[in-house]
Amino acid sequence: MSAKPGKSNIYDVAKLAGVSHQTVSRVINTHPSVRPETRQRVLDAMAELEFVPNQAARTLVTSKTNLIGILAADTTLYGPAGGVNAMEIEARRAGYATLTCSINPSSEAEIRGGIERLRRLGVEGVIVITTHNRPAIVAREVLTDIPVVAIDAEYSPGELSVDVDNLDAASRATQHLISFGHRKILHITGPSASFVANQRRAGFVATMRRNRLKPLIAQGDWSIEAGYNIGRDFDFDGSGVTAVFTANDSVALGLLKACRERSIAVPTRLSVVGFDDIPEAGYFDPPLTTMRQEFRAIGHEAMSMLLRTLAGEREVESEFLKLDFMVRESTGPAPLL
């Protein structure tokens, strides 16, 4: 009731409690050598004055901001959104706040701008979550004095990163289709500038080649529309394609709609494999066979690595995760054409 919060400082509290400002500081920082009785007196004074420690002043002297930057591409997508959320919660547990900066990962200017922005804000570490390589590379190049953890970027020894084995996952997805007897398989890719998309594509191509099959490629961009448009226009009969592996679940959703419109039965005539296992995937028509990504776990792990590094831990190791394959009803034996 008395004073407006944020208006009183440790000297006001000290005076009211009848101690020195240093003792107040000790109470704030839960220093051991303060008599319980004294501590209580200070706490009471703080409560009465609605004292809120001035973060800027602490930061100024300790040069600890307790801020972690997150450089992210589209945080609207399910994957990044979950990851960022998990990071925030994990950071909070360690007393850190997160500052998210969204950028277009294809724009060098935005990448540099975002990094510069985070740096000026004084972040103690940065997590880069994009499916592109470039942001992580630039961040590491520019931010030489603070730790950088990359998610879904090309692994390089000595750097901190949480990576998913997209090559292996795409390979397994492809193999799944091949073992069902499919021979002509189409892959609808993600954007060509995306590292992750390229890994998935490479896994697909390599597996097809290994089986002496010709990899068929259609260029997509992660979007539902891309899946729909390709599904609507592609000549399945002429090409003899009996299965499609899409770069993500959204693309698969668009593709499934096109199939419905063209009366292409899934999986009887066409098998479809997605990637991500978004919450909706199991409710598609038919329920989608897909590679499951644990986005929250990935975000959590990345933040944990960063926090450990910040805490001075030496032996922090990069992670390389394998994915679970969710076999549902959108895939089946190849039809006899």
Added chain:
Amino acid sequence: MSAKPGKSNIYDVAKLAGVSHQTVSRVINTHPSVRPETRQRVLDAMAELEFVPNQAARTLVTSKTNLIGILAADTTLYGPAGGVNAMEIEARRAGYATLTCSINPSSEAEIRGGIERLRRLGVEGVIVITTHNRPAIVAREVLTDIPVVAIDAEYSPGELSVDVDNLDAASRATQHLISFGHRKILHITGPSASFVANQRRAGFVATMRRNRLKPLIAQGDWSIEAGYNIGRDFDFDGSGVTAVFTANDSVALGLLKACRERSIAVPTRLSVVGFDDIPEAGYFDPPLTTMRQEFRAIGHEAMSMLLRTLAGEREVESEFLKLDFMVRESTGPAPLL
């Protein structure tokens, strides 16, 4: 190459440029009365030392943090994620950074903890985006000295908020079904603690009553699973229900799957109306008739209101938005049972 960034201060720069620290400060703040030649000399020195202004020091003296807090419920969901993203971009344009704090809106402790956390971080204003009322109420109660903008909370005169006319929207959705001849309509609600969910429910109930029809209610919680479970277990034949209005699109997705499994034809036997128009909605089977929410626009508007208030503008007015109805293929004339 020379010094580590963040290591030099204005005095170092001043010395190197042969000016006083105050002149350096003037250059940082683009003060008019600095000779172009002097300015350039200072800029060169800053570049050479890789000088980065210390945000904490500026904040300490100006008591301007340039930070805006966002108190959000589940930022993983499509709606909030889009809104928060739009807010961040809008804030950045005005030189502000956003600090997102995720909470469980049903926990009083988490609400208070989140608010206290933002306050300690020194935010200059807060946007509350939850579908619950409580967080906004508590935020306004506690944060008396900074502006608070609420999204999707009960409107109260004199307070800043961006609201969607859920009552009207639910009413129109219901009316749409009624005008198709449906008489027995089921509403699957959102969580009972959610203000928004209750508004939608109230709009449904009022419209049914106005048409002398009995409102049928099933309790949901926004989730796909809720829609699926209710769709799987509900006795459509016994009850004679021919249409369902769901609290959001996810619930509708679950319901549609259940219908498929039970061979309940949509819209021939059962019409379904959703709410939100998530990107996937038009790709459901069948494409979903739903109320469209412009989440990004809502976030943008809320941030704009907050920024205007922070800039000292007096006449900032709350918004009350009407929604567009997207009629697609999941609704049709009531069947003759």
Added chain:
DNA sequence: CGCGCTAATGTGACCGCTCACATGCAGTGC
């Protein structure tokens, strides 16, 4: 030619906190 005025720059205090160090006072050992 000296007055006032403005543009460009410099000086020192201070924002609120923590740090290193100083002090006071009990308890301990010989």
Added chain:
DNA sequence: GCACTGCATGTGAGCGGTCACATTAGCGCG
């Protein structure tokens, strides 16, 4: 009984900026 230790507390400096004000130079003008 006295130096020695260690706990509880106090003192003053300084983190890196900005603010208010002081100072200097340059110029028009009566």
